Amino acid sequence: MDKKTILTSAGLKKYQEELEDLKVNRRHEIAEKIKEAREQGDLSENAEYDAAKDEQRDIEARIEELEALLKNVEVVDEGDVGTDKISVGCQVKILDIDEDEEMDLSIVGSSEANSLQNRISNESPLGRALLGRSKDEVVDVETPAGVFQYKVLDIKKVS
Structure with a gap:
């Protein structure tokens, strides 16, 4: 059985829109690029x-990947996300005790994680450690x- 995403x-919504666009x-x-290239002889x-055939192969692979991802999706209901305990869908402010540095992080599923946007996976070491904490x-x-x-300073719903 496939793992839930x-x-x-x-x-x-982002993945559905990407799939629709693709x-x-x-x-x-x-298809137009391939048609034009064929007409050149x-x-x-x-x-x-x-190049067009390679691009077509990449697009079809991404469509397949997105369809597989969306087939086994579990959506976090924002209504169920509270601010008393950390869960997927929360935004948290934590203090790195060793570095005396505050960080704002969003806890998301692994496919949405992006460290450049401070979105960490619930499966990462930090994400796993924070889940269920107050x-x-x-x-x-x-x-x-x-x-x-790390010390948990604040818990909010992702806005």
Whole structure:
């Protein structure tokens, strides 16, 4: 059985829109590119045709990937997300005790994680350690680089 993909409703919407765009717009665009390249004649030495076919293969692979992801999706109901305990769909402010540095993080499913946007996976060491914790709790996070301590300063629903 395939693993469930946990998504926020915003993440679900983003993936659904991407899939729709790929199926409706990008497929049509690439079909036009292939048609134009074919009209140029000899396909054996036609770089535009080869590039268009490669792009078509990439688009079809991404469509397949998104369909598989969305087939086994579990959407986090924002109505069920509370601010008393950390769960997927929460935004948390934590204090790195060792570095005396505050961080704002959103806890999301692994497919929505993006460290550049401070969106961490519920499956990451920090994400797993924070799940179920309350405000003012100190959390020990075991990583390959050692054990780090964080204090939960605030819990909010992702806006």
